[in-house]
Amino acid sequence: MFYAGGMNNDVHAIVDEQLRRARQRYTGGRRQLVQLLIDAGRPVTIPELQEIGARQSQSSLYRNLATLEQCGAVRRLASTDDVARYELTEELSEHHHHLLCSSCGRLEDVVLPPRIERALAEAAEEARRQTDFDVDSHRFELVGTCATCN
Amino acid sequence: MFYAGGMNNDVHAIVDEQLRRARQRYTGGRRQLVQLLIDAGRPVTIPELQEIGARQSQSSLYRNLATLEQCGAVRRLASTDDVARYELTEELSEHHHHLLCSSCGRLEDVVLPPRIERALAEAAEEARRQTDFDVDSHRFELVGTCATCN
DNA sequence: CTCCGTGCAAACTTTTTGCAACGGG
DNA sequence: CCCGTTGCAAAAAGTTTGCACGGAG
Numbered sequence A, B: 001m002f003y004a005g006g007m008n009n010d011v012h013a014i015v016d017e018q019l020r021r022a023r024q025r026y027t028g029g030r031r032q033l034v035q036l037l038i039d040a041g042r043p044v045t046i047p048e049l050q051e052i053g054a055r056q057s058q059s060s061l062y063r064n065l066a067t068l069e070q071c072g073a074v075r076r077l078a079s080t081d082d083v084a085r086y087e088l089t090e091e092l093s094e095h096h097h098h099l100l101c102s103s104c105g106r107l108e109d110v111v112l113p114p115r116i117e118r119a120l121a122e123a124a125e126e127a128r129r130q131t132d133f134d135v136d137s138h139r140f141e142l143v144g145t146c147a148t149c150n
Numbered sequence C: 001c002t003c004c005g006t007g008c009a010a011a012c013t014t015t016t017t018g019c020a021a022c023g024g025g
Numbered sequence D: 001c002c003c004g005t006t007g008c009a010a011a012a013a014g015t016t017t018g019c020a021c022g023g024a025g
Helices: A008-023 A028-040 A046-051 A060-069 A115-130 B009-021 B029-042 B045-049 B056-069 B112-130
Strands: A074-077 A085-088 A097-101 A107-110 A133-144 B074-077 B085-087 B097-103 B107-111 B134-145
Touching: A008 A028, A008 A060, A008 B009, A028 A046, A028 A060, A028 A085, A028 B009, A046 A060, A060 A074, A115 B112, A115 B134, B009 B029, B029 B045, B029 B056, B029 B085, B045 B056, B056 B074, B074 B134, B112 B134
Parallel strands: A097 A133, B097 B134
Antiparallel strands: A074 A085, A097 A107, A133 B134, B074 B085, B097 B107
């Protein structure tokens, strides 16, 4: 099965290219970070990255994630707890939205059927007309309680 | 024109009742805070509250906002910068969504027409079926660039 | 040889907390 | 009086930065 940018084998090649464009290197640490983000399948925190085996100092984690964010490979998210979470950009993953646990701040990915995505896009278009913001994307979040906090 | 809970005159009375239920007092500082949130008309940060005339110490701002959050009068939001923003809950304001400036983290309120709200509710219902999260609400955010950052 | 990337420790920002004083009911 | 509330200062939590070393090109 194919979907744009979703095949793990390709992800590293794309990130390599993205970094190259920004005149930066795809080091071992950065590669491992990208692999951990692929494996996680949801936005993860710095402590979580350390738990699942990131073998680099905390400052390198911050710096590498910032670098990957600047080159367009990673997106940084703020949740309800004040711990940043990181995920691959949609260029490297599948278009998705998030479930947010209002108790612990955990985020999970959710993929919606095309019919719903069309409705959301339509809603965004309507909303854009009502504002002087220069709107370029939208986010849809489901807020609730995760399995752990339940 | 009437809409549930939206009349400023009533807001203070409702907050008073909410605090009373939580066995806490509606002090002058808290009342001023609620009035500032009404006037702001969008989620504001602690520094912004100080700029617009909140006359209490920073620690009291944090504590009073936490108290108001616990009793259901205020909602705390995380944005892209790592500064918390506060707004009145929808019980005290109008149902709305947010515009998010990806450059500075500023949030603005936006009210969508009922037709769009129905589509969003439908999308949320569909999404809820796809997860083990106990979903109880949804958020729709328009991401873009605000007038100042433009 | 030259930089970029790294680890460590210190600095910085935002938020929380301890403590003593204040004040309304 | 009693106990919730406040201000101040210190502490805590998360993130960023300075610096010196090491390794890749």
